[in-house]
Amino acid sequence: MTVIELIQITKTYPGGKMPAVYEISLKINKGEVLALLGPSGSGKTTLLRLIAGFETPDQGKIFLNGQEVSRPRYCLPPEKRGVGMVFQDYALFPHLTVAENVAFGLGSLKRDLRRKRVEEVVDQVGLTSLARRYPHELSGGQQQRVALARALAPNPIVLMLDEPFSNLDPDMRTQMRMEVAAILRRTGSTAILVTHDHEEAFAMADKVAVLNAGRLEQCDPPELVYHIPATPFIADFVGQADFIPGVIRDGKVVAEIGVFPNASPFVDGTEVMVMIRPDDIDLVPDEKGVATVLSRQFKGSENLYTISLPSGQILHSSQHSLAVYADQTRVGLKLKVTHTVLFRREDPFFNKELIE
Amino acid sequence: MRPDALKLPFERSGLSSLVRRACPDRWHLATLLLAGLVLAPLGVVLFSIFSETNDVWLHFVHTTLITLITNTLWLLLGVACGTTFVGVSLAWLIAAYDFPGRRWLDWALMLPLSLPPYVVAFVSIGLLDFTGPIQTQLRSWLGADQVWFPRIRSTGGVVFVMTLTLYPYVYMLARNAFLTQGRRAIEASQSLGQSRFQGFFKVALPMARPWIAGGLALVLMETLADFGTVSIFNYDTFTTAIYKAWFGLFSLSAAAQLASLLVLIVFIVLFIEQRSRSHQRFSQAGRSHVADRIPLGGVRGWMAFVYTFLVFCIAFLIPVGQLSIWAARVFGQDFDSRYLSFFSHSVFLGGTAALLACGCALILVSASRLKNDLLTRISVRLATLGYALPGSVLAVGIFIPLVWTDKQIIGWMKNFFGIEIGFLFSGTLFAMLLGYLIRFLAVAHGAVDSAVNRITPSLDETARSLGISGIPLLRKVYLPMLRGGLLTAALLVFVDVMKEMPITLMTRPFGWDTLSVRIFEMTSEGEWERAALPAMALVLTGFLPVILLSRYSGKGN
Numbered sequence: 001m002t003v004i005e006l007i008q009i010t011k012t013y014p015g016g017k018m019p020a021v022y023e024i025s026l027k028i029n030k031g032e033v034l035a036l037l038g039p040s041g042s043g044k045t046t047l048l049r050l051i052a053g054f055e056t057p058d059q060g061k062i063f064l065n066g067q068e069v070s071r072p073r074y075c076l077p078p079e080k081r082g083v084g085m086v087f088q089d090y091a092l093f094p095h096l097t098v099a100e101n102v103a104f105g106l107g108s109l110k111r112d113l114r115r116k117r118v119e120e121v122v123d124q125v126g127l128t129s130l131a132r133r134y135p136h137e138l139s140g141g142q143q144q145r146v147a148l149a150r151a152l153a154p155n156p157i158v159l160m161l162d163e164p165f166s167n168l169d170p171d172m173r174t175q176m177r178m179e180v181a182a183i184l185r186r187t188g189s190t191a192i193l194v195t196h197d198h199e200e201a202f203a204m205a206d207k208v209a210v211l212n213a214g215r216l217e218q219c220d221p222p223e224l225v226y227h228i229p230a231t232p233f234i235a236d237f238v239g240q241a242d243f244i245p246g247v248i249r250d251g252k253v254v255a256e257i258g259v260f261p262n263a264s265p266f267v268d269g270t271e272v273m274v275m276i277r278p279d280d281i282d283l284v285p286d287e288k289g290v291a292t293v294l295s296r297q298f299k300g301s302e303n304l305y306t307i308s309l310p311s312g313q314i315l316h317s318s319q320h321s322l323a324v325y326a327d328q329t330r331v332g333l334k335l336k337v338t339h340t341v342l343f344r345r346e347d348p349f350f351n352k353e354l355i356e
Numbered sequence: 357m358r359p360d361a362l363k364l365p366f367e368r369s370g371l372s373s374l375v376r377r378a379c380p381d382r383w384h385l386a387t388l389l390l391a392g393l394v395l396a397p398l399g400v401v402l403f404s405i406f407s408e409t410n411d412v413w414l415h416f417v418h419t420t421l422i423t424l425i426t427n428t429l430w431l432l433l434g435v436a437c438g439t440t441f442v443g444v445s446l447a448w449l450i451a452a453y454d455f456p457g458r459r460w461l462d463w464a465l466m467l468p469l470s471l472p473p474y475v476v477a478f479v480s481i482g483l484l485d486f487t488g489p490i491q492t493q494l495r496s497w498l499g500a501d502q503v504w505f506p507r508i509r510s511t512g513g514v515v516f517v518m519t520l521t522l523y524p525y526v527y528m529l530a531r532n533a534f535l536t537q538g539r540r541a542i543e544a545s546q547s548l549g550q551s552r553f554q555g556f557f558k559v560a561l562p563m564a565r566p567w568i569a570g571g572l573a574l575v576l577m578e579t580l581a582d583f584g585t586v587s588i589f590n591y592d593t594f595t596t597a598i599y600k601a602w603f604g605l606f607s608l609s610a611a612a613q614l615a616s617l618l619v620l621i622v623f624i625v626l627f628i629e630q631r632s633r634s635h636q637r638f639s640q641a642g643r644s645h646v647a648d649r650i651p652l653g654g655v656r657g658w659m660a661f662v663y664t665f666l667v668f669c670i671a672f673l674i675p676v677g678q679l680s681i682w683a684a685r686v687f688g689q690d691f692d693s694r695y696l697s698f699f700s701h702s703v704f705l706g707g708t709a710a711l712l713a714c715g716c717a718l719i720l721v722s723a724s725r726l727k728n729d730l731l732t733r734i735s736v737r738l739a740t741l742g743y744a745l746p747g748s749v750l751a752v753g754i755f756i757p758l759v760w761t762d763k764q765i766i767g768w769m770k771n772f773f774g775i776e777i778g779f780l781f782s783g784t785l786f787a788m789l790l791g792y793l794i795r796f797l798a799v800a801h802g803a804v805d806s807a808v809n810r811i812t813p814s815l816d817e818t819a820r821s822l823g824i825s826g827i828p829l830l831r832k833v834y835l836p837m838l839r840g841g842l843l844t845a846a847l848l849v850f851v852d853v854m855k856e857m858p859i860t861l862m863t864r865p866f867g868w869d870t871l872s873v874r875i876f877e878m879t880s881e882g883e884w885e886r887a888a889l890p891a892m893a894l895v896l897t898g899f900l901p902v903i904l905l906s907r908y909s910g911k912g913n
């Protein structure tokens with residue numbers, strides 16, 4: 001069942017030269033977690049605020065549970081939409097206890113029902129023992145759970161989280177990610193998560209919507225976004241990606257390091273760029289090898305090698321944690337590509353230097 | 357809230373909603389009303405520039421206008437130099453160095469703010485005049501009839517007294533500037549080969565300029581608005597001339613014209629203050645890892661102590677001491693029911709004005725939060741401009757329209773109903789409280805506004821996403837979080853109204869004498885000792901906000 005539907009949403013801020021979001025269409029189903037992923041300025045927070053009702057679209061429509069809530073020049077205010085929000089700074093009311101904070105949006109319930117619901121939600125986020133504390137007495141992770149509980153308490157149509165983990169230290173971040181993902185699944189909540197961290201998006205979301213400069217470039221499950229990115233921007237944004245030039249010949253893609261199968265609609269003669277991920281090639285030390293090791297980055301669980309080809313092309317390869325090769329070692333390449341991802345060579349992504 | 361039932365049906369956009377959005381809502385009306393309250397007296401006063409010149413005005417022009425202007429200019433110049441020198445030197449010593457007694461002198465140097473300037477004025481004259489104890493003692497020691505002693509009743513005397521009471525404005529702001537920026541700047545310049553002394557003049561002082569200018573602007577506006585001090589010294593300035601024109605020569609229009617000239621001067625100073633504030637915004641507010649103070653040992657340390665302690669003594673300890681002595685002397689005869697009535701009047705007026713000002717400040721702050729558009733922003737800015745208008749100007753500016761309104765109502769009642777009634781608005785508490793509100797709304801608004809800034813936009817939006825907006829939002833979120841700010845605002849306005857003199861003198865109804873009025877009456881007759889008793893009450897109440905203030909700015913250290 002579709003909970004949220006956006007149709008061709010466009011918004012330009014007054015004084016802005018480019019639209020903050022441009023012709024974005026999305027559908028979110030009940031119980032789904034959608035990640036809005038993109039660099040800063042890509043329009044993901046704008047989209048969030050449009051869905052919440054804090055901004056009005058210039059064009060397009062937004063439907064919540066089948067009801068139209070936003071369209072140009074008018075929108076249903078946020079207090080009437082039933083959306084829950086968790087902000088980056090948690091925005092807990094400092095003069096209320098945890099329990100009072102969580103109860104804040106439950107004004108319409110009778111007192112005993114309200115108390116029951118508060119207990120239920122506080123229990124779901126694991127803060128029962130801290131219900132009487134004030135926000136300044138809690139740690140960052142605990143404060144975030146309070147913010148989550150408060151947003152969940154009124155049973156919102158959708159829960160919206162705006163970069164919720166950016167205020168935590170890295171180890172807390174991973175832990176909270178898993179906890180929050182578990183809470184969302186347990187409560188069967190529909191949620192939208194705004195983030196610039198692709199790892200976060202992949203870990204928590206059922207579908208990832210990638211935004212670039214206000215446009216929606218892809219909306220797919222995380223595995224598809226990683227393995228079959230729709231644009232080179234996405235390929236580069238969600239993980240290490242190298243692109244080597246190739247050309248279609250006899251229905252196959254011919255490139256400097258080898259020949260790849262072609263499942264794309266591109267015809268013979270098309271000039272393309274092939275996406276290569278570090279886990280797509282293996283290095284084999286070989287005195288007569290074509291490639292040279294330039295540098296090694298030890299990452300703990302793996303070694304990331306930067307290698308250069310005779311043409312000057314730079315590639316990366318991910319090797320075993322204990323496989324150490326010195327700089328300037330000559331290596332041969334073994335291709336492990338399971339599927340070929342191709343982009344047109346004329347794509348503006350590859351011609352940025354010319355534009356500038 | 358159930359997920360499948362959105363509360364209200366989505367309204368079709370049509371003529372009705374268009375009209376509703378075009379009409380100003382209650383918040384706009386409220387802020388416009390408050391802004392209008394400030395603009396009306398200002399407009400009335402300025403408009404009088406164009407009114408007919410009458411005999412009284414010509415009299416002033418021919419006799420005293422030049423004196424008024426030169427006196428004002430000398431006063432401004434003198435006080436500016438004095439407060440800058442004293443304020444900046446003290447601020448630098450306290451901010452950059454450590455010497456014996458620095459810790460308590462830090463906040464003690466702000467205590468003179470609790471003394472109304474006119475109180476220090478009559479104490480100084482009482483002490484240092486020809487017939488005062490110091491000169492008398494000096495003469496008896498030297499056994500002479502005439503010993504040279506600087507005349508206290510002179511321009512120098514006025515400047516001296518006003519410097520002593522107003523330097524804390526410059527001191528406070530300069531101290532904050534030096535604390536947050538100056539010390540690190542000195543270290544940077546030292547690493548580049550400059551001595552501390554050079555560093556002060558070349559780096560720290562220029563960096564603190566916007567703050568010093570801001571403090572100076574406050575000082576100058578207080579100087580221009582001052583009535584009590586200059587009248588005690590018989591030093592003719594615009595404020596005393598306005599009073600004389602109105603009460604001595606019964607010419608409201610001449611008073612208005614004098615007031616308009618004063619307002620023009622005030623605008624110039626106001627302009628300077630606004631400019632200095634904008635520069636403050638652009639200055640760095642970087643991470644202040646506050647470096648340690650440089651300890652001053654031996655002779656230099658004690659010299660620093662002597663200088664700061666001397667200022668504290670002269671500006672605070674001696675006046676308070678002398679006041680206490682005099683007050684004790686007259687306590688027996690003067691502490692009667694009349695005194696208590698003065699006291700209760702002052703407290704009542706202060707309390708009522710505080711409530712009014714806080715309520716209006718709350719309205720302004722809520723309006724700026726709920727409706728952040730250009731109209732609201734301008735209205736709020738205008739409504740808080742009242743602090744720049746001297747009390748004398750406000751009194752005139754309020755009275756003229758009120759008298760006009762009253763005359764219209766009286767005439768209307770007579771013509772339509774044949775009833776004769778007296779004045780409804782002018783000469784009542786209404787006019788007085790209105791004057792206080794206009795003058796001190798900015799004080800209340802400043803305190804509440806800085807408290808409101810701690811309520812982040814995300815708190816607002818969170819509450820809205822949970823279904824709470826409008827008045828319930830103000831009640832459940834803003835009010836609890838603003839309690840501290842509102843209390844501070846109420847206290848500041850209460851004390852300011854108790855100390856206020858010109859509006860009270862010029863607009864009070866019959867029988868509503870206050871402590872400040874009593875002081876004026878006593879000092880007009882040179883009865884310094886009897887003026888000390890009401891003055892003590894004012895000083896004691898004045899302690900509270902100053903202690904608060906110095907605690908707050910001390911926290912930043």
